[in-house]
Amino acid sequence: MLQFLAFVKKEFYHIFRDRRTLLILFGMPVVQIILFGYAITNEIRNADIAVLDQANDYYSQRLVNKISASGYFRISRTLTNEKEMESAFKDGQIRMAIVVPRHFGYDFFHHRRAALQVLTDASDPNSATTLLNYANAIINNYQQELLGQQSLPLTINVQPRMLYNPALKGVFMFVPGVMTLILMLVSAMMTSITITREKETGTMEILLVSPLAPGMIIVGKVVPYILLSFINALVILALGVWLFGMPVKGGLLLLLLECGLFVLTALSLGILISTITASQQAAMMISMVGLLMPTILLSGFVFPLESMPYALQLVANIFPAKWFIIILKDVMLKGAGLLAVWKPTLVLCGMTLLFITLSVKNFKTRLA
Template structure:
């Protein structure tokens, strides 16, 4: 055991001596969480719109003021005719045009029907959908304000409430996703490159003739990255909580334990990659293609899994990051306990055991 501790200490010295590695390990989580928290967001603010107000009455002006006072929209241009709409979109500044018909207030009160047309620039479908939804909600709120003053025929009032994320903050999605991405990067990619580097430099053979058994050598290589990944997870959780107000409604110890489990899953993947490669470049390419891209694309981090084709939804079930993101959301946002996240936890544990057994068998085969 003393020899193993000395070996692990040596690996820590190697990591801390490499300034570039330290910059990647501790600088990248901070940069990514800041970028995803502030710059990369699906929320909209001060979207520039155009208004074609054919009514020009009190009610149409109140509705426009209602939209602009929300903070989501800013009137960029007041159009005079429908012929100017296409030209306004061509300039690229306006994302939405609100068309208000003649006699807007008169139609609302006497005909019980006042259509408002919303024209959106759908060259960016996601932004267009978000803008339309925001505008529809604001117009609906304005309608409720008007109907509260007069007696209208019986209507159905819909009350909407968003659970777990009332303000629809995109950072509540990005913090779990960034944590998953960083832990996968540090635990899997760095581990695979570290072990493969020993093979590429020819020092693995020297380590294998040492008194330590091969499995202890591999364990000594990955123990420092287990500790570093745990520290990085704490850093991301701290930044999410103190900077972005990311709640942690569940048990903190359970959350940290799940982070440790996912770190082991990623480490087992890194060991598996290192057991089938002999060069750092190959290990990096396999890690990028087999780990990072699926983590970003098929885990539900960026794109909803429910909107993917059926075959991709099936493939996403073998992506460890999918189950870890589910765990993080349930514990942090919903306050779930171990009973609620038992299934994804069991799946991650099974994946870890499978990858470790496969890595050990493949590692022994490569040595023979």
């Protein structure tokens, strides 16, 4: 017990001597409060949608203009056929699509009934439900406007269809996010702490004068965490599939390769953290506070990025978790192949190379 208290006392002394750790302790809470204030919202604004207007008459155009002017939706695609709509959903370009059938206005006023189909991307069930509710409210309001001009009981029947997640299971959003969070923490945090421990205890210099090259020393310390992180990914996938019914519609080999790529990205980030910190405490704080909260808030895991200020949307692009969650949802829920996820895959490859380059340069500067 006395040894434990001495250790705790030494840790306190070390924290107060390290300005970088003090900055993390007192600066990060302010940053996180700002992030929470902007990120926690259930309202969706300017969601990208597509319109397939097969009627193209006065009433359909009036409805489309009303939806566009609501502020909740932004019509980014005007489609000509259903094949383009499926491609737009798989590429992640739209969150919702509205299909106006032929003779929309004629059916509405002559048959007193008109069909309208609304399709949403239910890989994120909360956002899909919210968008569908917005669309229903706007359509009902539009119907009331028309009823005020007519004496006949006219109705518009909305035919919603949830793509990729018909049952709106929240676990389909939960599993990719938890996988990303665990892989990031285990890979980045444990790697940074392991390498920093050698520096803090003074044994890194002893290792550097051994016959092994510095690069081989780092690789030897990182390999166990590659295997551990990959096992974690397999366990999470197995639990998601067997316990929660999480589908894996895409190629399993592609999914495992993408998991391996993200593990390498997180490990390279952990190595970079270890090169800029002098203590395990600082490395842990950077990994936990600097990576944990942004992974939750700025990756699309819990809150839609479209609802955040544009500045935060730009900041989200520098976090690997955002791109990995996009890959997981596209491969597991949409059945996308490499051609559909090449962009986030390329981003992760670029981040990995950047982190490794900065780590090697900084490592030689500090310890060579």
